[in-house]
Amino acid sequence: xxxxxxxxxxxxxxxxxxxxxxxxxxxxxxxxxxxxxxxxxxxxxxxxxxxxxxxxxxxxxxxxxxxxxxxxxxxxxxxxxxxxxxxxxxxxxxxxxxxxxxxxxxxxxxxxxxxxxxxxxxxxxxxxxxxxxxxxxxxxxxxxxxxxxxxxxxxxxxxxxxxxxxxxxxxxxxxxxxxxxxxxxxxxxxxxxxxxxxxxxxxxxxxxxxxxxxxxxxxxxxxxxxxxxxxxxxx
Numbered sequence: 274x275x276x277x278x279x280x281x282x283x284x285x286x287x288x289x290x291x292x293x294x295x296x297x298x299x300x301x302x303x304x305x306x307x308x309x310x311x312x313x314x315x316x317x318x319x320x321x322x323x324x325x326x327x328x329x330x331x332x333x334x335x336x337x338x339x340x341x342x343x344x345x346x347x348x349x350x351x352x353x354x355x356x357x358x359x360x361x362x363x364x365x366x367x368x369x370x371x372x373x374x375x376x377x378x379x380x381x382x383x384x385x386x387x388x389x390x391x392x393x394x395x396x397x398x399x400x401x402x403x404x405x406x407x408x409x410x411x412x413x414x415x416x417x418x419x420x421x422x423x424x425x426x427x428x429x430x431x432x433x434x435x436x437x438x439x440x441x442x443x444x445x446x447x448x449x450x451x452x453x454x455x456x457x458x459x460x461x462x463x464x465x466x467x468x469x470x471x472x473x474x475x476x477x478x479x480x481x482x483x484x485x486x487x488x489x490x491x492x493x494x495x496x497x498x499x500x501x502x503x504x505x506x507x508x
Contacts, residue, residue, distance in 0.1 A: 274355075274443045281314050282351060283436040289347040290431025293390075295424050302347040304328035311351050317358035323372030324353040328379070342394070345386020348431070352438035353379030359446025366450060378445055382438045389430050397423040 285307075292302040300306065304325045312321015328350050335343035357375030361368050404419050 274359075274440065278314060279436060279439060282311065282355075282439045283432045285310065285314070286348065286351055286435025286438075287428040287432035289351075289435075290345075290386075290427045291424060293345070293347060293427075295427040304332070304346050304350040307347050307350045308354055311354040312358060315354060315358040317354075317361055317368075319368050320357040320361050320372050320375070321354045323368055324350060324357050324375055324379070327372065327376045328353060331376075331380075332383075342387055342390055344380075344383030345390060345434075346383055348386035348434055348438055349379040349381075349383035351379075351435050352382040352442045355439040355442030356446045356449075359443050360450050363450040371446075374449065375442070375446070378442060379438075382434075385438075386431075386434060389434060390427075393426045393430055396426060 288297075289302040289307055291297055292299055306325070308321045308323075308325025308328065309318060310321070312318045312324070315321070328346060332343065332346045335341075335346075353372070353375040355375070356378045357368075357371040360366050360371035360374060400419050400423055
């Protein structure tokens with residue numbers, strides 16, 4: 274992957290980290306927006322759109338509101354698009370297969386981003402206590418610097434994690450294409466995407482809670498199994 278593209282993606286990831294909760298909150302960090310932009314930067318806009326749709330459907334009901342810290346869907350999206358955009362150009366591998374595999378690869382990075390988010394929030398909490406103590410003691414301080422430091426932590430952490438995630442996604446895509454490229458074409462063109470979509474539907478319905486949510490999630494698994502079997506059996 275060209276170093277300039279990595280730099281652009283890293284900068285973009287830092288801005289997305291700010292947008293999630295720390296500063297802007299314009300919803301640019303949602304997968305449905307971040308995915309196509311990342312795909313454009315990587316030269317595969319279509320793969321970015323596919324990954325965006327799949328991930329947005331998976332995490333539609335999990336928003337960083339208040340004290341809730343869901344998985345970092347922006348970081349997961351960037352990792353997924355990096356892997357998908359690397360896989361897609363190889364012979365015998367289409368956009369649906371590449372995007373589905375990319376999403377499966379990117380999901381763990383969402384939890385890595387969540388872990389980093391919690392760590393940064395704890396550090397920012399310490400900064401808040403220091404400022405509060407200084408004000409209580411009558412020491413006047415410039416409040417811009419603490420605010421800037423707290424936001425900068427999110428930006429630099431997001432940039433570093435994006436750099437690692439996209440570079441890892443690129444290497445994963447190359448390795449997967451070289452090793453399993455021949456198994457990803459043919460009749461299973463849309464099967465993986467369908468499984469992810471039905472799992473996303475189950476996750477969405479499971480948000481209603483209680484036994485109904487569990488039943489909806491179980492039903493989606495059954496539907497996904499039979500639909501994917503049907504697609505795999507198709508000529």
